[in-house]
Amino acid sequence: MSPNAPLDFASLPRQGGLKPSLAVLQPWRRTLWGVCAAVAVAGMLSLTPYLAAWWQGQALLAGGQGVSITAVLSGLLVAWLGRHTLLYWARAASHRMAFAVIEQLRQALLHKLQRVPLVWFDRQHPAELTHLLGQQVDELEDGLAHLLPDLVSATLIPLLTLVVLVGVDWRLALACFLPYVLAVLASARSMVTGQAAMQAMMTAWGGVLQQLSVFVKGQPLLRAYGQGHHRHHAIAQALQQHQSLAEASVQRTLWLAVLFMILGTSSLSAVLLLGMGVLPAHSITPSALLFAIVVSIGLGSLYGDVFSLFLRLGKLGGVWRRMFAVLDAPELAVMPAQPVAAERGYVLSAVNYVRSGRQVLHEVSLTLPEGRSLALVGPSGAGKSTLAKLLMRQDDPASGSIRLHGLPLTAWSEDLLRQQLAYVSQQVELFAMSVADNIRLGRPDARDAEVEAVAQAMLCHDFITALPHGYQTRLEQGGRNLSGGQRQRLALARAMLCDAPIVILDEALAFSDIENEALIQQAMSTLVRGRTLVVIAHRLHTIQHCDQIVVLEAGRVVETGRHAALMAAQGRYAALWQALHDVPEEALA
Ligand SMILES: Nc1ncnc2c1ncn2[C@@H]1O[C@H](COP(=O)(O)OP(=O)(O)OP(=O)(O)O)[C@@H](O)[C@H]1O
The missing domain is CATH 1.20.1560.10 (ABC transporter type 1, transmembrane domain)
Structure with a gap:
């Protein structure tokens, strides 16, 4: 050698x-x-x-x-x-x-x-x-x-x-x-x-x-x-x-x-x-x-x-x-498997997940067809973020399986899986580099015009151009020189630039004011059209148009359905809606 x-x-x-x-x-x-x-x-x-x-x-x-x-x-x-x-x-x-x-x-x-x-x-x-x-x-x-x-x-x-x-x-x-x-x-x-x-x-x-x-x-x-x-x-x-x-x-x-x-x-x-x-x-x-x-x-x-x-x-x-x-830290192994023919999107079967010795998810089964949207709702600590992380294979379940496009996540190569996914987490990560480069992390070969277009769509353009050097302004580590809402919008712009077929948003609009939230949602609904979307949100009005809403409680799926049907059922979702939005009883009927 x-x-x-x-x-x-x-x-x-x-x-x-x-x-x-x-x-x-x-x-x-x-x-x-x-x-x-x-x-x-x-x-x-x-x-x-x-x-x-x-x-x-x-x-x-x-x-x-x-x-x-x-x-x-x-x-x-x-x-x-x-x-x-x-x-x-x-x-x-x-x-x-x-x-x-x-x-x-x-x-x-x-x-x-x-x-x-x-x-x-x-x-x-x-x-x-x-x-x-x-x-x-x-x-x-x-x-x-x-x-x-x-x-x-x-x-x-x-x-x-x-x-x-x-x-x-x-x-x-x-x-x-x-x-x-x-x-x-x-x-x-x-x-x-x-x-x-x-x-x-x-x-x-x-x-x-x-x-x-x-x-x-x-x-x-x-x-x-x-x-x-x-x-x-x-x-x-x-x-x-x-x-x-x-x-x-x-x-x-x-x-x-x-x-x-x-x-x-x-x-x-x-x-x-x-x-x-x-x-x-x-x-x-x-x-x-x-x-x-x-x-x-x-x-x-x-x-x-x-x-x-x-x-x-x-x-x-x-x-x-x-x-x-x-x-010697254990890695997530890639194990070849036979794909299930003609299955597109996510299929979760009896997923159990244990964290620090405690079972966080119990027998979660659900299907998210390709190109559709799914909202995860439920009280704090119910397991929404954990489930989203498992969809990205940040870890493997203790038992049960998660398939994407017919292939278990364990059979996907890390690179190929990452190419499928765009993710905005609750904790926005921004680095000590220019604003443009922070957005460009989503797609390193994106042209300036593309960076600017996505920044416009996510309502970032105005505050970016007001910075001393516009898009070339170097951010402080963690984006400390920006507001919470601005940081989150930059993270959204980065995710949208990525152009991945699956988008996972974990409380991605939590810091937005009502006016901005409506405008960003409008822009995003155009950008994510045709893509598979997983949204976690406490403000339930932002997810009411999703194709499927899954209510989690203490790690279990307790309800699934569309907004209207869940409201009509007057179950857990309706109660959450009522508690969060303080809607009078008669409006739920
Ligand atoms: N790093 C960790 N180590 C151990 N347990 C954790 C860890 N992160 C989360 N948990 C536990 O997993 C459970 C689910 O947490 P998770 O963050 O998925 O909930 P959530 O529904 O997304 O909550 P929130 O709406 O507050 O973000 C919680 O009971 C939490 O205590």
Whole structure:
């Protein structure tokens, strides 16, 4: 596999530690070996000052002159240059690999977010997801670019030195390296036991981000209700929770820090004790003792690195786990099915839907022929929006089936289904781009004249041309510089521009005043003629001309029919009409 081929994140081992990082770097394995070799050689070159000291010391102890200072300095300079050239190349190569992986991983996560059921987002907090896609993906850089070379340095150099020292004197080698091995084992254990604490800290940090995001986004509301202090308190609590976990984690590893301080000086002490006190003087040569002293001093500088290496390994595992939680989120599968011949429009059979463990829709069955209109009415919380979302396959029912044009929604490809649908939800989404581009999201290739025509029809043109740069005025995120009614009309214009054969409007006129509402309805009735229309509205006069009205109550269909027939039946619909419009009893007769 060439490094330019797309990476397969699905096949990475789902575990912490270094395994996913090594697996994801497989396409660059040759470069990876090169990086490790370069780091190893650079590590060996870093030993040259110690070797030179030993060499000179040995010569002096033997009563000689040693090598000339110029030769020593030249040798050290060459080693220094060689070491830094190798490290420079290794850093550059490992960063190239890391950035390529990070780029592809971010793309894979974004791609995944486009395929998870939309209801999945209800369980996520936007601030946490943004943090994951932004900062946390970048945090992998340490694991991919630095950790492996650092591990090589911390393992290979001591190992090589150990081999040489064993050759010189195995007893001194033991004294020198036993504390180091103990330090590695203690760090590894602390990483294993610290995994849960690391996860808890990451989760707690997610909580802090959530509270901060509520605080920032909710300022207008919080101030209106004087809740600023309350929110401060919530943020302080979330921070406090994170801090206590961090403190607990530090407490848990404090003994390690102390142990490291002791072990860090133990190699030298053990070598001196053994070499000058315990072992008989004649059984040890001065040059062997000198070499062991030099090695143990060099080893002392590696203890801190070992400790931080294991901490970083633990953190890397936590970051991969967060990535996998998103990459492994279940998707809505597309399952081929045989279409029911000659069936056009929607057919729902015994649809049950469960949300957060609660049944929201019960045995809903209905038919909406192509080109006809259907209104969903009922009290708040009856399940109208939920049903509309299922028609767009934002999620799958727990049981029952929804067919469109004879084919179960589960058999439609995501793209093909989206092409069928235009949707205006209760929450209008407008983006920080020009007004024209916001409308054009409905159909990216629409010409300016088409954008303007649909804006005229949805009564947007006048307020748009009154903006400083007309259609090119850049909106604030969420369209904050527009009124609620203006935002909704823009969303309607976008949906109408989309030209999809099925239009779903969820309270799309809720913010319109009576005068505008009548005018928009008139324009829309022309635009949606011939299309399949699903409307949700509390203001029932807006839906009285629909071909079919379905009344939902507590997730069940309790009535269906046309306006006149339902009014005449004096059932739930008539009662709703009466309650909402305060029509006198005799008018319903
Ligand atoms: N994200 C969610 N998580 C859990 N339950 C939800 C969620 N969204 C809606 N529900 C529940 O599903 C039920 C139906 O909600 P839905 O929004 O479909 O009602 P509705 O008839 O459209 O109400 P309204 O007219 O107020 O918009 C409600 O009882 C609601 O509590």
